Amino acid sequence: MSTSSGPDRSPRVTARYWIETAHPLEEAAAIMAGEQSTGTFVRVAGETEELRERFGARVESLVETGEAAAPSLPGASAPKSTPGLWRRAEVTLSWPLHNFGPSLPNLLAAIAGNLWELKPFSGMRLLDLSLPPQFLERYRGPQFGIAGTRSLTGVHGRPLIGTIIKPSVGLSPEATAERVADIARAGIDFVKDDELQADGPHCPFEDRLRAVMRVLDEHADRTGKRVMYAVNITGEIDEMLRRHDRVVAERNTCVMVSLNSIGLPALAALRAHGQVAIHGHRNGWGLLGRSPAIGMSFIAWQKLWRLAGIDHVHVNGLGNKFCESDESVLASARECLTPMFAPPQRGCEVMPVFSSGQSALQAPATYRALGSIDLIHACGGGIMGHPGGIAAGVRSLHQAWEAAVRGTPLAEYARTHRELAEALAAFGR
Amino acid sequence: MSTSSGPDRSPRVTARYWIETAHPLEEAAAIMAGEQSTGTFVRVAGETEELRERFGARVESLVETGEAAAPSLPGASAPKSTPGLWRRAEVTLSWPLHNFGPSLPNLLAAIAGNLWELKPFSGMRLLDLSLPPQFLERYRGPQFGIAGTRSLTGVHGRPLIGTIIKPSVGLSPEATAERVADIARAGIDFVKDDELQADGPHCPFEDRLRAVMRVLDEHADRTGKRVMYAVNITGEIDEMLRRHDRVVAERNTCVMVSLNSIGLPALAALRAHGQVAIHGHRNGWGLLGRSPAIGMSFIAWQKLWRLAGIDHVHVNGLGNKFCESDESVLASARECLTPMFAPPQRGCEVMPVFSSGQSALQAPATYRALGSIDLIHACGGGIMGHPGGIAAGVRSLHQAWEAAVRGTPLAEYARTHRELAEALAAFGR
Numbered sequence: 135m136s137t138s139s140g141p142d143r144s145p146r147v148t149a150r151y152w153i154e155t156a157h158p159l160e161e162a163a164a165i166m167a168g169e170q171s172t173g174t175f176v177r178v179a180g181e182t183e184e185l186r187e188r189f190g191a192r193v194e195s196l197v198e199t200g201e202a203a204a205p206s207l208p209g210a211s212a213p214k215s216t217p218g219l220w221r222r223a224e225v226t227l228s229w230p231l232h233n234f235g236p237s238l239p240n241l242l243a244a245i246a247g248n249l250w251e252l253k254p255f256s257g258m259r260l261l262d263l264s265l266p267p268q269f270l271e272r273y274r275g276p277q278f279g280i281a282g283t284r285s286l287t288g289v290h291g292r293p294l295i296g297t298i299i300k301p302s303v304g305l306s307p308e309a310t311a312e313r314v315a316d317i318a319r320a321g322i323d324f325v326k327d328d329e330l331q332a333d334g335p336h337c338p339f340e341d342r343l344r345a346v347m348r349v350l351d352e353h354a355d356r357t358g359k360r361v362m363y364a365v366n367i368t369g370e371i372d373e374m375l376r377r378h379d380r381v382v383a384e385r386n387t388c389v390m391v392s393l394n395s396i397g398l399p400a401l402a403a404l405r406a407h408g409q410v411a412i413h414g415h416r417n418g419w420g421l422l423g424r425s426p427a428i429g430m431s432f433i434a435w436q437k438l439w440r441l442a443g444i445d446h447v448h449v450n451g452l453g454n455k456f457c458e459s460d461e462s463v464l465a466s467a468r469e470c471l472t473p474m475f476a477p478p479q480r481g482c483e484v485m486p487v488f489s490s491g492q493s494a495l496q497a498p499a500t501y502r503a504l505g506s507i508d509l510i511h512a513c514g515g516g517i518m519g520h521p522g523g524i525a526a527g528v529r530s531l532h533q534a535w536e537a538a539v540r541g542t543p544l545a546e547y548a549r550t551h552r553e554l555a556e557a558l559a560a561f562g563r
Numbered sequence: 564m565s566t567s568s569g570p571d572r573s574p575r576v577t578a579r580y581w582i583e584t585a586h587p588l589e590e591a592a593a594i595m596a597g598e599q600s601t602g603t604f605v606r607v608a609g610e611t612e613e614l615r616e617r618f619g620a621r622v623e624s625l626v627e628t629g630e631a632a633a634p635s636l637p638g639a640s641a642p643k644s645t646p647g648l649w650r651r652a653e654v655t656l657s658w659p660l661h662n663f664g665p666s667l668p669n670l671l672a673a674i675a676g677n678l679w680e681l682k683p684f685s686g687m688r689l690l691d692l693s694l695p696p697q698f699l700e701r702y703r704g705p706q707f708g709i710a711g712t713r714s715l716t717g718v719h720g721r722p723l724i725g726t727i728i729k730p731s732v733g734l735s736p737e738a739t740a741e742r743v744a745d746i747a748r749a750g751i752d753f754v755k756d757d758e759l760q761a762d763g764p765h766c767p768f769e770d771r772l773r774a775v776m777r778v779l780d781e782h783a784d785r786t787g788k789r790v791m792y793a794v795n796i797t798g799e800i801d802e803m804l805r806r807h808d809r810v811v812a813e814r815n816t817c818v819m820v821s822l823n824s825i826g827l828p829a830l831a832a833l834r835a836h837g838q839v840a841i842h843g844h845r846n847g848w849g850l851l852g853r854s855p856a857i858g859m860s861f862i863a864w865q866k867l868w869r870l871a872g873i874d875h876v877h878v879n880g881l882g883n884k885f886c887e888s889d890e891s892v893l894a895s896a897r898e899c900l901t902p903m904f905a906p907p908q909r910g911c912e913v914m915p916v917f918s919s920g921q922s923a924l925q926a927p928a929t930y931r932a933l934g935s936i937d938l939i940h941a942c943g944g945g946i947m948g949h950p951g952g953i954a955a956g957v958r959s960l961h962q963a964w965e966a967a968v969r970g971t972p973l974a975e976y977a978r979t980h981r982e983l984a985e986a987l988a989a990f991g992r
Contacts, residue, residue: 330663334661457680
């Protein structure tokens with residue numbers, strides 16, 4: 135999507151939507167544009183043509199994509215002239231930046247505010263958005279991103295191999311650290327808390343961090359390898375900043391936050407304050423993204439968070455145990471690696487995190503579809519449940535990615551790589 | 564909903580959901596509880612019975628409510644044993660508070676995290692939640708609420724009558740102040756910015772606040788009446804706190820924020836810092852709440868924000884121009900006035916804000932259904948478009964509420980109240 139300049143030369147924000155409506159498409163698109171900029175439902179005193187020209191949102195394109203036999207959402211209006219005809223379309227709107235300035239929270243009110251309650255629509259999804267580079271002057275984007283994450287972990291030439299501490303809830307700080315010790319010894323690059331584990335009274339944040347870092351420091355002293363620990367600091371803003379500082383004091387290199395739980399301003403505050411990589415957990419995303427009739431695509435959603443400062447973000451995984459299709463997972467991951475702004479501006483690329491039901495098996499298809507090794511491949515059972523043990527699980531992932539990059543079928547590579555062979559036998563379907 | 568104590572005496576959080584699934588209902592409910600507490604899809608090492616007992620979420624109740632011919636959402640799994648049968652149910656889960664502690668962002672990961680991506684479900688809505696009073700020790704709830712808002716405005720014995728500054732976008736600070744001067748002279752109690760108007764370069768926050776407050780100060784000096792101005796301070800956290808302090812310095816009594824744009828931690832930070840009423844704008848709520856197949860009810864949503872510290876929240880209005888039914892609007896408003904905690908705990912009641920297509924006409928039905936005058940009745944065209952002018956518009960609202968409270972039909976009361984009669988003629992349908 136391109137960002138054009140208006141007649142008054144204000145840079146413009148563009149947003150593309152999927153809509154469903156029984157109203158004439160041009161009328162429906164004009165209602166969206168009016169309601170989200172100068173207008174209310176009816177023209178009011180003081181709303182002059184000049185004001186409309188300077189501040190009105192514009193319909194940049196409108197493409198009909200199909201029809202529906204029935205409205206996807208209840209409560210929509212239908213003109214008497216076209217009973218029973220619900221049409222679908224993609225519409226692109228643009229706003230002059232001077233309506234809200236380069237402010238993500240105020241951008242949201244325009245591109246994702248009252249729209250979903252507008253009566254003429256029986257379906258509404260925000261598909262994509264494009265922001266002018268003024269947002270990059272205001273927001274910081276990823277501090278570490280792909281190159282920085284590789285530098286912090288010392289992992290080059292292959293994906294980072296990661297895992298998640300389980301059970302999700304109930305381990306004491308000491309029990310957590312014991313798990314992490316086993317995982318570190320196995321050669322893992324990256325380990326993360328579960329999103330359900332932050333600062334519950336049975337496993338207080340500070341105690342867990344200290345216990346885990348004692349283990350990871352010992353491991354680094356012994357091996358020279360610093361495992362990145364995405365420790366869940368999700369909480370109130372003062373708590374997150376304080377926890378971040380404890381993370382720095384303990385020489386850890388990463389914090390994790392549940393993005394939908396904290397909001398964009400809290401992330402921006404953490405990023406402004408932060409000295410370590412920010413691992414963005416997307417839990418709650420299904421509420422926004424799963425329905426084809428309502429919501430926001432991951433494509434649009436992740437742009438907001440990248441600008442605000444995440445370095446990694448979850449994209450689910452191929453053959454995952456959730457309800458998302460592989461095609462959708464890959465589109466999400468590709469987008470994380472696609473620049474948001476053209477050079478010489480920063481692209482704000484972030485590392486996609488593949489997880490959920492992952493093992494050595496998914497490496498070839500992931501690599502073929504993504505064309506990149508810049509990702510975190512997070513496996514739970516695919517590493518911890520390897521018949522040869524955790525270290526064999528990690529090695530099976532290394533081998534699978536070697537095979538994937540070489541274009542050698544896994545079964546063939548497995549002939550000379552025992553841990554991969556064991557993984558195929560254990561996890562193959 | 565009640566909050567029971569577990570066998571280990573930890574207070575519990577309960578949440579009620581609407582679900583749709585092709586799996587046996589008991590199995591589906593158990594998957595929800597497991598995934599959002601101790602479990603992953605499969606039992607892992609270390610997940611003992613004792614740990615399940617202490618940390619597992621529990622299914623408190625499960626009531627089948629109907630069947631669906633087809634899945635409401637794509638991507639759901641169906642067991643081969645029950646092809647084509649999609650059942651709907653209400654399920655109540657409970658979590659021990661010690662899983663996450665009294666932390667709203669971490670509560671969200673449990674009650675509204677990965678749930679919407681779980682494969683066995685073709686529909687999922689969070690309907691309600693109940694929190695133990697430990698949350699009240701951590702969060703502050705409304706600082707002003709209903710009594711405080713009445714005290715700040717000096718309005719007693721009737722709803723606050725409010726209006727919205729239009730056009731939404733494009734007025735200069737001076738033009739905004741001129742509008743507000745007219746509105747104040749007309750006898751309004753409350754005036755608010757549009758959610759699209761915060762700090763755009765054409766109408767910078769500080770200039771707008773200063774210009775409007777000059778007008779409102781003059782009005783207060785002249786009349787003794789202090790109009791409450793819900794000035795939109797939505798932005799990054801440091802911006803919002805700074806703007807709040809400017810609001811206090813200018814002796815204004817209210818700030819407005821777009822809740823979904825800023826997130827719970829930012830609101831809690833504003834509340835902790837704040838000295839004025841917080842007007843919560845719900846724009847973006849449609850994305851969460853409109854679909855019957857996915858999302859979160861306003862009932863559940865507003866509890867989170869009340870705890871975090873709003874004093875007012877938008878509930879739409881009867882006969883509104885959006886897609887919401889009157890029944891839904893009234894349920895939302897009633898909930899705002901219903902205590903979240905039992906005495907001697909604070910109830911955290913907030914003022915519901917009725918808006919969208921409002922005029923004198925809706926007063927009787929609103930009062931009959933709500934049984935309360937504790938609300939802000941915000942009218943745009945219903946005041947500004949009154950044939951007798953703005954002051955007549957405000958008086959027509961006063962008269963309509965007098966009639967409503969007395970139980971006198973509007974048409975009858977209008978015989979002796981000219982402005983009401985004019986409103987009925989202009990806005991009657």
